[in-house]
Amino acid sequence: MNGWSHHLLVAPILxxxxxxxxxxxxxxxxxxxxxxxxxxxxxxxxxxxxxxFRIESGPNGFEGVYLVGNWSAPFGIVLVLDGLSAMMLxxxxxxxxxxxxxxxxxxxxxxxxxxxxxxxxLMGVNGAFLxxxxxxxxxxxxxxxxASYGLLLHGSGPLRVKAxxxxxxxxxxxALLFLIGVSxxxxxxxxxxxxxxxxxxxxxxxxxxxxxxxGAGILGVxxxxxxxxxxxCFWLPTAYSAASAPVAGIFAxxxxxxxxxxLRLTMLLFGEGPSAGFGAPVLLYGGMAxxxxxxxxxxxxxxLGRLAGFSVLVSSGTLxxxxxxxxxxxxxxxxxxxxxxxxxxxxxFMLIELVERGQDAGANVLAVTMEAYGEADDxxxxxxxxxxxxxxxxxxxxxxxxxxxxxxxxPPLSGFVAKFAMLSAMMGTGSIGVPPTAAxxxxxxxxxxxxxAALISMTRVGIRTFWSSIExxxxxxxxxxxxxxxxLLALTLALTVRAGPAMQYxxxxxxxxxxxxxxxxxxxxxxxxxxxKAGTEGE
Amino acid sequence: xxxxLSIAIGIxxxxxxxxxLRPRTYQVIIGLSLLSYAVNLFIFxxxxxxxxxxxxxxxxxxSILADPVPQALVLTAIVIGFATTALFLVVLxxxxxxxxxxxxxxxxxxx
Numbered sequence: 258m259n260g261w262s263h264h265l266l267v268a269p270i271l272x273x274x275x276x277x278x279x280x281x282x283x284x285x286x287x288x289x290x291x292x293x294x295x296x297x298x299x300x301x302x303x304x305x306x307x308x309x310f311r312i313e314s315g316p317n318g319f320e321g322v323y324l325v326g327n328w329s330a331p332f333g334i335v336l337v338l339d340g341l342s343a344m345m346l347x348x349x350x351x352x353x354x355x356x357x358x359x360x361x362x363x364x365x366x367x368x369x370x371x372x373x374x375x376x377x378x379l380m381g382v383n384g385a386f387l388x389x390x391x392x393x394x395x396x397x398x399x400x401x402x403x404a405s406y407g408l409l410l411h412g413s414g415p416l417r418v419k420a421x422x423x424x425x426x427x428x429x430x431x432a433l434l435f436l437i438g439v440s441x442x443x444x445x446x447x448x449x450x451x452x453x454x455x456x457x458x459x460x461x462x463x464x465x466x467x468x469x470x471x472g473a474g475i476l477g478v479x480x481x482x483x484x485x486x487x488x489x490c491f492w493l494p495t496a497y498s499a500a501s502a503p504v505a506g507i508f509a510x511x512x513x514x515x516x517x518x519x520l521r522l523t524m525l526l527f528g529e530g531p532s533a534g535f536g537a538p539v540l541l542y543g544g545m546a547x548x549x550x551x552x553x554x555x556x557x558x559x560x561l562g563r564l565a566g567f568s569v570l571v572s573s574g575t576l577x578x579x580x581x582x583x584x585x586x587x588x589x590x591x592x593x594x595x596x597x598x599x600x601x602x603x604x605x606f607m608l609i610e611l612v613e614r615g616q617d618a619g620a621n622v623l624a625v626t627m628e629a630y631g632e633a634d635d636x637x638x639x640x641x642x643x644x645x646x647x648x649x650x651x652x653x654x655x656x657x658x659x660x661x662x663x664x665x666x667x668p669p670l671s672g673f674v675a676k677f678a679m680l681s682a683m684m685g686t687g688s689i690g691v692p693p694t695a696a697x698x699x700x701x702x703x704x705x706x707x708x709x710a711a712l713i714s715m716t717r718v719g720i721r722t723f724w725s726s727i728e729x730x731x732x733x734x735x736x737x738x739x740x741x742x743x744x745l746l747a748l749t750l751a752l753t754v755r756a757g758p759a760m761q762y763x764x765x766x767x768x769x770x771x772x773x774x775x776x777x778x779x780x781x782x783x784x785x786x787x788x789x790k791a792g793t794e795g796e
Numbered sequence: 797x798x799x800x801l802s803i804a805i806g807i808x809x810x811x812x813x814x815x816x817l818r819p820r821t822y823q824v825i826i827g828l829s830l831l832s833y834a835v836n837l838f839i840f841x842x843x844x845x846x847x848x849x850x851x852x853x854x855x856x857x858x859s860i861l862a863d864p865v866p867q868a869l870v871l872t873a874i875v876i877g878f879a880t881t882a883l884f885l886v887v888l889x890x891x892x893x894x895x896x897x898x899x900x901x902x903x904x905x906x907x
Contacts, residue, residue: 415902418891429828429880436839
């Protein structure tokens, strides 16, 4: 990467920041203008993320280090782009466009500043994926969380305020733990730059190493709260099912952000050397517990929203377990599963709102929401806008079935490919090459059981909703609401068709991750641009 | 001095943890504030406790300088903590308005 394309690396952070600032100047009543700015920013993000993704998947591989402020690595702030972060950026941008288009039908109008907060959330998420520095990770995390508090409360109503209060309290405590973890690591290792930290860990003397590991453990708890590991996950299904549909759709990436950071830090800091494998048993058994909790939750859920919330836990549990095994071939299957399940869950959250619109419970919640916000008189006007979907029930039913197939991991969609890749690697055809141990067997059984549980639940809910619906009212669904759902499901189909190249990409990514020296060298060898004076940093 | 600092952090943390486990929203927010003070002091602590020494200025001997990084961290943490606490306060009031109760689950205490 050289010349102008080098600066593309900072664009995923700057574009949403500028967009959200611009949006503040546009009056709340000019909804079309707001929507256009927001959508333009999201589409630009997709384009940039795609270019970055193409650069990363090219033959040159790893070379995306951006020195913000032009200071060399351990002293200044660095942004690092590798295969993993490029993939996550693209995934975020695609989810963002879908959720935004979905929100334009009605949700963006039920409260103030929806688009500004949405853009800030994107900025935080993108920044967290790109940063190469623990403290900036904290800052971007907080940007993301602050925006997510507002988004969760978007639409108001007692249900959302209650869920939002729990969510905020949990995350404020998590932020404090984050600070304790970061400062312990700084106190023992003397650096917060991830590459520098990874290089210094082997040199830390044993008595300080224990403190450093304690810091890393506390830091890990924060990301496990975000990812929803049992027993830190009780807030998640309530918060996600209380959120309005497009918000829940984009929140699907936030739980994966927790997984991303855990993957990044364990591979980088504890991949090799004397602290190798630190935390792996916690991930393995914690993941198992999460998966069991998720399975029980999926089976027990009556409301669709909670079913989707517990599906998030099933997905997190599977990923955490697999990260706990820490085997290359299994991990690359898991990355494919991460992408596939994020797309599925996001589509599912949006679909649920459309399906429930025909039922009384859903309609009531929406009515209360509108009333609480005092926007009730705007509603009839909104109803008339846009084109309604023909053959609504058939299309909704097909999308619902596709979600069911993806969640339970049946062929022909990508849920199956991803689970097959993980399971076949676990069963010994992967790089393990030895007969699977008892823990691996338990894992295989749990992954299959989670599929069955999802299948049972989805079938039960599907029959109740589509075949034996007592009310029999057909929901009014606009084209711009169903298209994003179909777009996300089409992406999983594309992932199935192009499973070969996708798996190859995941393999390369995991191979790069499992050699921390590549990351460390890339960051340390990044040179400031000559002839440009380093900027002064300040608060 | 280290002893005083650690006792202060310990007392504030224990009070904070006890308070955030209480059922009233006001107690929770006071608990969160106490915890954030404790954490801010803790961040100062990890840089080594030194009194009356400047952060890096000029070419002095590094051993007599205070570490500037924890100070920068604390500053950022204070700003962010302040903003999120203010936001939590608003949600707390909204919850009180909607449910008519200051219980964290929005329910009234059984008499």
